[in-house]
Amino acid sequence: MGNDTLIRKENRKAALFRLAPVMGLVFLFAVFLILAIIKDINIPYSFKNIINQSVVVVVAATGAVFIYTLGSFDISLGASLCVSALIGAMAYNVTGSVLVMLLVCVGVAVGISLVSSVLASVFNLPVFVTTIAMLSLLSALVLVLIGANGTGDVIQVPAAAVRGINNVWFKLIVMVLYLAFCIFLFDFMKLGRKEKFQGGNPVCAKLTGLNGKKLAIAAFAIAGIGVGLGAFLTITYAPTLSRNTASSVGMDIIISIVFGGMPVSGGARSKIYSAAIGAVSMTLLNQIMLTLSLDSGVGQMVKAMIFILVVYISMSNHKGNILPR
Amino acid sequence: MKLGKKLTGTLAIPVITLLAVWLICSSKGVALFETQLNILTFVRAIANVSLVTFALAINLNSGRFDFSVGSVALLSSVISAKIVLALNLGPVAMLLLSIVFGAIFGLISGAVYVSVKLPPIIVSLAIALFYEGLAFALTGGHGVSFANSANLLSFSTIPNLLIIIVIAVLFMVVVFDHTRFGYEYKALQSGQKVAVNTGIKEIPNALICYTIAGAFMGAQGFISATTNGTIQMSLNFGSISPMFMAFLPMFIGGFIGRFSNDKMGYLLGAVTSALISLLYVRLNVSSSVQQIVSALLLVCFLIYLNNEGVIRGLFVRKERAV
Numbered sequence: 001m002g003n004d005t006l007i008r009k010e011n012r013k014a015a016l017f018r019l020a021p022v023m024g025l026v027f028l029f030a031v032f033l034i035l036a037i038i039k040d041i042n043i044p045y046s047f048k049n050i051i052n053q054s055v056v057v058v059v060a061a062t063g064a065v066f067i068y069t070l071g072s073f074d075i076s077l078g079a080s081l082c083v084s085a086l087i088g089a090m091a092y093n094v095t096g097s098v099l100v101m102l103l104v105c106v107g108v109a110v111g112i113s114l115v116s117s118v119l120a121s122v123f124n125l126p127v128f129v130t131t132i133a134m135l136s137l138l139s140a141l142v143l144v145l146i147g148a149n150g151t152g153d154v155i156q157v158p159a160a161a162v163r164g165i166n167n168v169w170f171k172l173i174v175m176v177l178y179l180a181f182c183i184f185l186f187d188f189m190k191l192g193r194k195e196k197f198q199g200g201n202p203v204c205a206k207l208t209g210l211n212g213k214k215l216a217i218a219a220f221a222i223a224g225i226g227v228g229l230g231a232f233l234t235i236t237y238a239p240t241l242s243r244n245t246a247s248s249v250g251m252d253i254i255i256s257i258v259f260g261g262m263p264v265s266g267g268a269r270s271k272i273y274s275a276a277i278g279a280v281s282m283t284l285l286n287q288i289m290l291t292l293s294l295d296s297g298v299g300q301m302v303k304a305m306i307f308i309l310v311v312y313i314s315m316s317n318h319k320g321n322i323l324p325r
Numbered sequence: 326m327k328l329g330k331k332l333t334g335t336l337a338i339p340v341i342t343l344l345a346v347w348l349i350c351s352s353k354g355v356a357l358f359e360t361q362l363n364i365l366t367f368v369r370a371i372a373n374v375s376l377v378t379f380a381l382a383i384n385l386n387s388g389r390f391d392f393s394v395g396s397v398a399l400l401s402s403v404i405s406a407k408i409v410l411a412l413n414l415g416p417v418a419m420l421l422l423s424i425v426f427g428a429i430f431g432l433i434s435g436a437v438y439v440s441v442k443l444p445p446i447i448v449s450l451a452i453a454l455f456y457e458g459l460a461f462a463l464t465g466g467h468g469v470s471f472a473n474s475a476n477l478l479s480f481s482t483i484p485n486l487l488i489i490i491v492i493a494v495l496f497m498v499v500v501f502d503h504t505r506f507g508y509e510y511k512a513l514q515s516g517q518k519v520a521v522n523t524g525i526k527e528i529p530n531a532l533i534c535y536t537i538a539g540a541f542m543g544a545q546g547f548i549s550a551t552t553n554g555t556i557q558m559s560l561n562f563g564s565i566s567p568m569f570m571a572f573l574p575m576f577i578g579g580f581i582g583r584f585s586n587d588k589m590g591y592l593l594g595a596v597t598s599a600l601i602s603l604l605y606v607r608l609n610v611s612s613s614v615q616q617i618v619s620a621l622l623l624v625c626f627l628i629y630l631n632n633e634g635v636i637r638g639l640f641v642r643k644e645r646a647v
Binding site: 073119123124125126128129130132133134135136137139140141143144147247248251254255258263264265295296297298299300301302303304305307308311312315321322323324325 | 437517521560576627628
């Protein structure tokens, strides 16, 4: 066999592995459809549920891809989303304007992201540890905000105020616009290439004149926009906010990004659409568990096994002779 | 390094913290250790924090971030509690069973990691989900309660907790500083590729690390369960929260390790954390303020650690100017 044939074969194999998350999504979609038909489930209603549940994670996680591409990691995004939503809701209650609520949600989330990135950049702190400290701070801030509101355990936006935008089409439009914005920045602008270069080889990137600190701040700011939009969509879906609002979103973001085939080490193999594929796949998986009426514990075990299987297949082409760290 | 400098570097943080905590309490007219219960709270915090810190540090020092430590504690304590309640056994049996099951679940985590060869952070996410799900399924989501088992609840006394702490520290020092495994661990830690190329077997080393970390979390799960009288279930990564209490002591331990032994450093870091926790308890500080203060302390300490040269430089320049 010639060298060219071998290379072509290897490339085909690599492409197939890279497509594992997409194939996983298609497979889950097919399983869901089959189950829905067998169990006579209202399919349009289920799809509406899937969109409602996945759209917040898709938006927040797509922005987070910029952070992951740098080989960094932010564990505080869920708490940031909760704080942004709470302050956004408070802003609505003061002004009565949905637009102000949206702007406050996005502004607060971007502000929080910038604090994390500036702390990490200016004081040379490890990004991950900075975000752990931010997670504690923001979780505490959630309690303070809810306590300061003085109306019990929740902060509420009148349901009537968001009824007009609490529909699938509005959410899809927000999601598609933000995805398009991220794809444009990531795949068609210098910023995306620089982020991949910085994540893949920070030393070379520095030697070629890239400013890692500026790239980190840009990545966190873009992620902040996603988190802010996620906070706004959270309010439209569930206008009564409590300390548990978006409590699982932080980890869902990490799971979605990884499930969608994004390498945690970042770099050139990063894909902007990973988060969307991963988030929709995980929601489909949850719906399948619900349809099968599985015990919550067993359902989570199955989810864990499918997660590791898909990630194993999608990353199995990149293994060295030492254990990954 | 001179003995005086070693001692100063080793004891500075816990002693300064003790003085600060004591001064704050005194200014509020509160005695830090007023009752036996205050001492018990302090020792229990040291035991909990030091065990989680050891478990997390073993793998994190080698670049393996492990989200599953909390779920190992959860699952091992659930299984050991169920066995102990079914067979009407005592607390020592439950402690031993928790450690054994913790070690087994830690080993399984490690085995999955070395088999699939995925980044440990990803594997630990899947393992955490799986163990949480298994614990939930085993208890039907109701958790385990042994509020009526007086003998299990009576275990968490000061002498018993101190024995656990001493054994854990001695075990860490002996295994990681005085065995071949420990030397290989350090070699892999500082130069993974070179160590593997020189013939060090990385996979068994990683498996042992995960097993030891699991055993520590088993013990921590036992202490937590016998203190609360119940084991509550967590899903969707609810079990990862115990991990966060280990970060400050771990970084303090790393700093102290420069002057003495890092394992002693982790213990002293846990003592420092426990002093701060006791201060919160004595002054009835709300949980939100506790979280904010703890996060700020972590950030400030990290800023110092990562900018030590610059900060020292500032002081040196000032001295020269004077």
